[in-house]
């Protein structure tokens with residue numbers, strides 16, 4: 567069966583952070599697949615994968631990349647499915663990842679990327695946001711998202 571979400575990352579060195587998106591999705595019962603593909607190093611393979619994933623019925627793309635982080639933008643150029651961009655802090659990051667944040671968020675009008683926070687918090691939120699998109703018209707998933715929120719609130723209030 568085609569997973570609902572493709573989680574892409576620009577390098578295997580992004581895996582530790584991007585697994586937060588995967589774990590969040592799986593925790594919510596959302597099927598996903600992961601691939602390492604780069605806008606710069608493997609442009610042809612990226613185009614082939616996104617075109618095929620779109621055809622298979624993947625509904626949301628999550629893309630994590632650092633530095634000149636063009637992965638999410640390149641994917642958004644190839645599909646009209648929602649694309650969520652996770653800016654990552656690469657080893658040679660400028661200003662703590664501001665380079666990746668701006669590269670991901672500053673898309674031209676007409677080709678949006680929903681950009682989340684940097685790093686692990688962003689990767690987890692990308693998983694939640696993808697689930698929220700899929701929960702439109704899926705009450706069961708919506709219920710699991712509400713439970714996640716209630717669990718967070720209970721933890722805060724318990725001190």
Ligand code: RP5
Nearest residue numbers: 576577579631632633654656
């Ligand atoms: C980006 O450059 C990747 O997404 C990664 O965050 C960063 C460094 O990649 P490697 O040189 O470790 O492969 O393209």
